[in-house]
Structures are given as C-alpha cells and as structure tokens.
Amino acid sequence: MLNTNEREWDEQYMELARRNTLTWIAVTFILFPILVLAGVFMRFVQGNTLGSAREWFYPMMTLHGMGMVGVAYVGGMACVEQVIAKYTRPSDRVSFFAIIGTVIGVVLLLVSVLIGKFAAGWYFLYPLPLKGNWPTWSAVVFLLSVTVLGATWLIWCLDLLRAIAREYTISKALGWHYLAGKTEPEVPPAIIITTVSLIGAVACLLSGVIVLALFYVELLTGTANDALLMKNLTFFFGHVLVNISLYLGVAVIYDVIPQYCGRPWKANKIVAISWNSVLAIVLFAYFHHLYMDFVQPTTFHYIGQIASYMSSLPAAVVTIFGALTLVFHSKMKWNMASMFLFISMVGWAIGGVAAVIDSTIAVNLRFHNTLWVPAHFHTYMLEGLVLMILGFYYHYLQEQSQRAENHTLQRMITGLIVVGGYGFVLMFYLAGASGVPRRFATYPAEVGHGVPYSLVAIGFVALFSVGLALYISEAGKCWLKAARS
C-alpha cells in the first residue's frame, strides 16, 4: 500500500510524464509532415519537374534524412518512456531536458541546411562535410547539431537505463534469470526489449561521439583521418541507431497488442534468448554497409552476411510469430491504434526481407547504393516504425480523451496510409533493382527510367498524405481534449 504522501507524489509524477508525452506528440505532429514534404520535393526534382529549385535537392535530402531518423528515434523513445512509466520511474526532469536538447539540435540543423546549404547527407560520411561547396561554418553548425542531439539522447538513454536498473537490475531486465531457467521475478517483455535497445543506443551514440571528436580534431589541427576507420564508425552509429529505433517500436507492440486482443504476452526463456541474441547480432550486422570497401578484411564481410541473415530468425520466429498467435482468433478490438500496430509488423517483415536480400554480398554488388536501399528502409520505417509510433500515439490519446470513434473513417485512413506508402516504396524497389542509383538529384540518360518511377511515386505519396492529414486531424482532436483536461 502506498501512503498518502507517496500516492500524491505518484500522481504528480504521472501528470508530468503525461505532459511530456503530449509535448513529444505535438513535436512529432509538426515535424513529421514537414519532413514528408521535403521527401516529396525530392521526388519532384527527380521527376524533372522543378527546374532551378533542384539545387536544393541535396540540402533537402540531408534535412529529410537526419530529421526523419531523429523524429523516428525520439518518437520511439517517447512511446517507450510512457509505456515503461507503468513499471518504473524515469526522471521527468531528464525527459524535459531531452525535449529542450532536441529542439536546440533541430534549430542548429535548420540553420546549417537552410542558411548554409549544408548537404553532406544524413550520415555525413567523412570527409565529405569538409569537402563540399558549402561554407565551413555550415559544416561546423551541422556537427554541433549532431553533437547536441547525440549528447542529449545519450543522457536520456542512460537515465532510462538507470530507472530500469533500479527496479529490476540490468541482468534481470535483460531476462538473464529466464536463461538460467527461473521464472521469477516476472519481467515484462517491453522492459527486456527496451533494455536491449537502450544498450544498443548507448553503444551507437558513443561511436557517434568518437566520429564527431575525430572531425573536430581534424578541423582544429588539420591532421587527416583514416577514411576506412571513419566509415566503420559512421555506419556502426547509423546502422545501430536505425535498428534500435525500430526495436523501441517493437517494445511498444509487446505492451499494447495484448490490451486489444485480451490475451497476455509474457516473457519467458524463448523471448529472453531471442532478444539477447538480437543485441549480440545487431552489433555485427553493420558490416554489410562496407561490403563494397574491398580493403576491409574479408572476414568482416562474411561476418556481416551471416549476422544479417541470422538477425531475421529471432524477429520472425519469436516476435512476429508471437504477435500473430496472440491475435489469431482473438476477440480483437480493431481501431486505428490496433490496426496500425498490427500492420506495422508487415512493414517490418517486408522491409526486413528486402534488407536480408541486399545483405547477400553477391546481390549487394548490384544493389549497393541503388534505390533498393531507400526502398527497404522506407518500408520498415514508414510502414513499420512510423505506424508503430502513430499507432501508440493514437492509443494513448484515445485512452486519455475517450473520444467517440468513427470506425469507417479510421479504416479509410489506414487504407490510404497503407496503399500510398506501399505504392511509394514499390517505385523505389523497381527502380533500384533496375540499377537506378540512390541520391541522384536528376537522372542521366543511362538511368533515365528513374524519372517515370519518381512521377508515379508522387501520386502514391499524395494518397499517403491525405491519410496522414486525416490521421492528424483525428488524433489532434483527441490531443486537444487530453491537453485541456
């Protein structure tokens, strides 16, 4: 039993956590549509329709990529923080600090790209930031932006880990006692997956910090860095960041789907084995980004392919299979939240299959840096993680506001987002398989068939955008009602 004092403190805490979550939702609802517009802009340029505005292609590509990866990551973190607030107490001050740090980082990013026309791409591969036709100050501001974001997120991760360790200890939060054959104490799967993701996040953010430090050293002293080392560090950072963002979304699924299908989803030995192996495997799979760097030791290439193949097993056989058995013939309550969360696993699975195909060295020789790459990651980001985040947001807002639901409208929104999203990525897949490179502002005649694919994609993005607008208006009404109470 809680005494009155504790209960009061608890209520205060929950109210602060609620405010933070509502703020994160608002931030996402503003940034995400703007970043989608930057994406459509790129498709228009690639469709040869925008004339001289095409000089903005690469700055917009940088803004869109960095912005989307950032929004997806903080969106995932915000969802998870709200989910685990049921079990443990992350600091509300750190969470607020994370909001401020993220906003400062975004402002620096906007200055660098919109005023300085900085355009080295979202993972700013060394030494391009120092060798572009943009002013040096814009590169410095960009690096500062990434530094602020990285430092803020590192602190945020460490605080969540602290809160989890306090309640469970890290070894139990990783489910190691399940591995030892015990069933007590019970640890919610969301905690296990969150812990795995946070440890991965700390590792990749540290790698990002090293890259940044090496950049600053070169800026200050002029000593050149090793391009292969920088590439390894950069891709470790980028690969792990994107993957663990997705796992944050999966943690949410483990927690929320049971509430809609009325069946419990408990951790056990299998779940623990599965997620511990994910942690080990994801750290090695990044080698698949360096297949085309032939000077990298060949063993690393083989490790990359084996790790990439193996990472699909726990995801498919434990998590997706588990979710499917949970929903199978259940009394599922379908609304926008449960539909989004269920369908998000399709995007995760299909994007994952495309990734495994591309992680085959013999295939990568033909697919590396073609549009197949944005094809696969847009599948599991846009039709995977984004659906998880928007699904959870709606679930939370609906719970808070208890607004009456219009099921026909919700089905229509889901349909628009699914058809628009998959049509959009299909154009990337077809173009990529037939050799159209990624990151080309306009297509030379050799790959001129990229142009019609861009134009068709715009049509699909239009459908997606109508769905997104309707979603934001529905969820936004819940938000207003929840914010007023």
Added chain:
Amino acid sequence: MLAEQDPVVIQLFNEFDRVVMPNKKVDQAEAESLIAYIKRESDKGPARAVPRLPASVAPADRELGRVQSMALAVFALVSIIIITVFGFVGKSTDKPRVVDMKSAYRLRRILFISGSAALLSLLAITLPVTPYVVNAEPKAEIIYTTARQFSFTYSREPVTSLEELRFVEGLRVLEVSADALVEFRVTSLDTNHGFAVYDPNGAIVAQTQAMPGYFNRLRIHFDKPGFYAVLCLEYCGVAHHVMRSGIIVR
C-alpha cells in the same frame, strides 16, 4: 564569377546542370602555372586518337540482370506470403475462439528448424560468390582508376595526388578488347566515390568504392562488346549525379 554575371560563366553554369563548382582556392601563381601547363600540353597536339566520352544515352534494350531478377522474384514471393499470412490472421478475429497453444508451439518449432535450414543453405550457396580478389591468377590487365569531384581518370600507373595526376597519361574513357579480364585499382583523391559499371543493357555488373588513401581491387570480365557506362554510386557532393565515365569494349 557567377555573382559578377559573367556571360561565359552563366552559359557554362546553365549547360552543366546549374552546378556551382567547388571553390578550389587556386591562387594567382598556381592558376598561371596551370594555364601554362594546359597551353604546353595542347600545343603538343594529339599524339594519337584519344577516345572521347560519348554523350549520356539510354541503353537500346534495357534488361534486368540475372541476379537482379532472382532477387526481385524472391522478394515478391516472400512479400506475398507475408501479406497473405497477416491477412489470414487479421480475418480470423471475426470468429473468436480459444486457440490451442500446444499446436502453436509445435508450429513455431517447425518454423524455427525449417527457417534455420533455409537460411543456412542460402548462406552456403551465396557466401562463396564474392567479388573479392583473393589471388593473382588468372592474370588481368591492371588499370588504375582515380576518382575525384567529379570525374574518373584511368591510367597505367597509380595516382595518389593531384600533382601526380597531372603527370600521368590519364584517360577519361577506357577502351578494352572483348573478353578482356580487367582489374581496376580504384582510389579517390578527395571524398568517397563509387565506381559502378553498367553493362550495355543497363544492368549493374559490379561496383566498388573509391576511397581516399586506399586502392580497392575490382575484377571485371568484359564478355559482351559495347559501351559500359560508369556512374558514381557514392554521394560525393553537388555534382554527384553528373559524375560519369565509360568503358568501350571492342
């Protein structure tokens, strides 16, 4: 110069896809020696016919490569299975009932075993097929390929600096005889670039990265005669998409 609205510059600017040239920060003396050098070289006149890079054209009949078609087919098949399974499970909620978890676990075991077997055999088939050069046999013709913002140069000798590039006999487009086995040793003088070779039907045959400070060795056997386009496949700055070259196979 753009800012001064110099008419020649404006015309060049529009012709070349409105790309602003990176300011190479050449001072007066350097510029003069460069101009003198260009004059000296052009006065020599053409020693022999240097092949010129043909204009960018679409391949006459575009075809997917064999590997590309297989990848696309596998992808389509697995995606359809995934969508069908999710559709089936989603639909099943129309008729709620108790599900026998025992049989679900049995199914999971079967899936785990067959999935592992499938992955392992795919690994066994695909892992040996790699582009990495492990030994020097058979002998290949060695071509040093130097990438920089925003062009490729082929030469017989290695190039590791702009200075050296001035003194080698460099070509913008390479000519090889049909059936040649060529080993490209690819490097870069500035940022990362990609060196991707498209066959005459527009399918990528192979690629490697061009990285400052390293030489990547890529072997290609040119079996069909024709024009093999080369594009830069690693983003390298504002004119990345116009960075191209080619290999003429006779």
